[in-house]
Amino acid sequence: MIIIVKQQHDEKQLNNLVKWIKNQGLGVDLSVGAHSTILGVVGDTSKVDIDLVRSLDIVENVKRIQEPFKCANRKFHPEDTIVDINGIKVGGDNFQIIAGPCSVETEKQIVEVAKAVKKAGATLLRGGAFKPRTSPYSFQGLRETGIDLLLKAKEETGMPIVTEIMSVRHIDLFKDVDVVQIGARDMQNFELLKEVGKMNKVVLLKRGMCNTIEEWLMSAEYIMSEGTKDIILCERGIRTFEPYTRNTLDLSAIPLLKELTHLPVVVDPSHASGLSRLVRPLSLASVGSGADGLMIEVHNDPKNALCDGAQSIKPDEFEQIVEHINVMLPLCGKKEIV
Ligand code: PEP
Numbered sequence: 001m002i003i004i005v006k007q008q009h010d011e012k013q014l015n016n017l018v019k020w021i022k023n024q025g026l027g028v029d030l031s032v033g034a035h036s037t038i039l040g041v042v043g044d045t046s047k048v049d050i051d052l053v054r055s056l057d058i059v060e061n062v063k064r065i066q067e068p069f070k071c072a073n074r075k076f077h078p079e080d081t082i083v084d085i086n087g088i089k090v091g092g093d094n095f096q097i098i099a100g101p102c103s104v105e106t107e108k109q110i111v112e113v114a115k116a117v118k119k120a121g122a123t124l125l126r127g128g129a130f131k132p133r134t135s136p137y138s139f140q141g142l143r144e145t146g147i148d149l150l151l152k153a154k155e156e157t158g159m160p161i162v163t164e165i166m167s168v169r170h171i172d173l174f175k176d177v178d179v180v181q182i183g184a185r186d187m188q189n190f191e192l193l194k195e196v197g198k199m200n201k202v203v204l205l206k207r208g209m210c211n212t213i214e215e216w217l218m219s220a221e222y223i224m225s226e227g228t229k230d231i232i233l234c235e236r237g238i239r240t241f242e243p244y245t246r247n248t249l250d251l252s253a254i255p256l257l258k259e260l261t262h263l264p265v266v267v268d269p270s271h272a273s274g275l276s277r278l279v280r281p282l283s284l285a286s287v288g289s290g291a292d293g294l295m296i297e298v299h300n301d302p303k304n305a306l307c308d309g310a311q312s313i314k315p316d317e318f319e320q321i322v323e324h325i326n327v328m329l330p331l332c333g334k335k336e337i338v
């Protein structure tokens with residue numbers, strides 16, 4: 001349920017209304033925008049007397065929200081959410097690039113790649129420490145050591161780090177991680193979502209490869225209902241009948257999400273295509289479709305990468321992509337990458 005509050009309202013009356021709703025065991029999200037003040041009410045609102053609320057002096061209108069996702073709904077929060085990661089802003093007119101290798105392999109590798117992508121314009125460093133691999137015989141990631149090496153790269157470059165969590169048992173290891181990634185395979189691991197929602201961290205939530213947009217937003221809702229407001233959605237391609245690419249990038253998800261939710265949306269063209277030569281065109285298409293950023297796999301030696309070498313680009317190719325993106329950004333209502 002959303003309650004639209006009159007522009008000219010008495011603060012005391014507004015506080016009383018919030019208190020009255022909370023006393024009924026419901027949650028309230030107050031969204032104060034330039035043009036309106038909206039109270040988003042979450043929980044079982046079926047017992048709330050909607051006519052009584054509508055009759056209040058300060059209330060302009062009351063509406064029930066049809067969609068099952070509430071906190072993530074743009075109707076709840078009409079303004080874009082701008083996520084702040086140590087001063088790096090994701091959402092609104094900002095455009096950020098998360099770049100780095102699929103997996104952290106050695107200190108030299110992660111530090112070298114971090115320095116190269118930062119120089120080219122990336123603002124956040126990615127790297128998998130815990131890797132969700134299809135085969136148990138494939139490289140599983142350096143685990144704790146991987147996180148230590150990411151922190152070392154952060155120390156050297158100042159870049160905040162983004163890395164995937166796969167189990168609630170590992171939560172303590174993520175205490176110094178800036179952005180906790182939920183991978184495609186775990187998008188509906190609801191127990192993990194609930195615990196990550198309690199971590200008080202920025203969460204990068206990737207779309208499950210076989211999940212609808214609504215299911216994806218319901219996963220965001222799981223995290224938000226535990227108190228986390230800062231979620232970045234990441235479209236990374238879905239499974240279709242097309243075998244030429246690893247997945248099929250669902251570009252329509254970007255403008256659709258912009259209508260449905262206030263959360264920022266980034267695109268991962270690397271996992272979407274599985275092919276390094278498609279990373280540039282898909283990156284540009286994502287910018288043109290309204291994305292708030294990109295997550296790109298960059299490796300200093302893709303041929304010998306321990307994971308996802310075929311889709312990884314080299315630092316010089318990354319630099320070129322950033323140059324091309326910069327031409328498009330002002331046309332798409334975004335600030336250029338400096
Ligand atoms: C990744 O980003 O490292 C990854 C495993 O991606 P996804 O979960 O989208 O497959």
Ligand code: MN
Pocket residue numbers: 102103271297307308
């Ligand atoms: Mn990968």
